[in-house]
Amino acid sequence: MSYFRTNVDAMASYVPGEQPPRGTQVIKLNSNENPYPPSPAALAALQNIDGEWLRRYPEPYGGQFRQAVSQVLGVPSDWIIVGNGSDELLSIVIRACAEPGGKIVYPMPTYVLYRTLTEMQAAEIIEIPYPEDYSLPLQALIEADGAVTFIASPNSPSGHVVPNDDLRKLANQLTGVLVIDEAYVDFADETALDLVQEYDNVIIIRTLSKGYSLAGLRLGFGIANPQLLSGLFKVKDSYNIDAIACIIGASAIIDQAYKNSCVAKIKASRNQLTQDLKKLGFRVWDSQANFLLVQPPQNNAEYLYQQLKAQQILIRYFKQPGLDDKLRITIGTEQQNQTLLTALTNI
Known part of the structure; x- marks a missing residue:
């Protein structure tokens, strides 16, 4: 017996990006949050x-x-x-x-x-x-x-x-x-x-x-x-x-001055991360957001996602047609981006 409307029974829940407990030492690049503090x-x-x-x-x-x-x-x-x-x-x-x-x-x-x-x-x-x-x-x-x-x-x-x-x-x-x-x-x-x-x-x-x-x-x-x-x-x-x-x-x-200063840093980091990922062989789509869509050179997106997660680095993997060979990476601070690049190089 179900208490729910037919369409609710049939639907799947929206799955947001993983949210680690506060205080956890995780580099969180999976939900497109701004890496800088509020105004x-x-x-x-x-x-x-x-x-x-x-x-x-x-x-x-x-x-x-x-x-x-x-x-x-x-x-x-x-x-x-x-x-x-x-x-x-x-x-x-x-x-x-x-x-x-x-x-x-x-x-x-x-x-x-x-x-x-x-x-x-x-x-x-x-x-x-x-x-x-x-x-x-x-x-x-x-x-x-x-x-x-x-x-x-x-x-x-x-x-x-x-x-x-x-x-x-x-x-x-x-x-x-x-x-x-x-x-x-x-x-x-x-x-x-x-x-x-x-x-x-x-x-x-x-x-x-x-x-x-x-x-x-x-x-x-x-x-x-x-x-x-x-x-x-x-x-x-x-x-x-x-x-x-x-x-x-x-x-x-x-x-607006504070917001614009943070945006400028994120845009500069986006450009740098794009160049660095391309050097590692990734295909990187042009982005006007605070994230990048990338395709790993060995088409092993899910593997990279899991390996990074094991190292406390969260990025987004979508297991769906057209995206299952790609990753979405939020732009972090310069230090976070460098830690990500080092981890990817080692993997």
């Missing part, structure tokens, strides 16, 4: 939390954080929705816009949570393969015409950015919602932010987990025309963002 301004805000902010319910729409995002990005605050991590916003969009049995469309490989969230809604999954060069399969996406279409840009695990011209063509011809997931945009050379002004069916999703070193805070936001947000607000929990997250997040996003 000193964010840490100072944490130290100054007032007990009164904990006693009362938080602002239901994350007003303080919305104002900070508005100030930094130059978009009106009523064009912003705040979520408990960007993952919650992805879930809200599917719940608000896709009927059970409706079509959710995205190119593959990409963020595997899209599949899990679609299965939770009992919607129809349409996965369209990326070609070898990761150019957007534009016509196939248009023809599928999903209730929701997800495009991660930069994409994970490939790290490539989808050109804005392709995204415009997609937004212009879809009858449903286009979600442009910019979780890694802080490490990229371009953004699709302007598209929300041009198309009322486009929402940009961002997070503070990557560029701002706040993965443990669980804070993300979406930007879209208020007409689109009005339906999403109906679906979100009443108080989905806690007061501490709003206060810290506002301080972090205002401190």
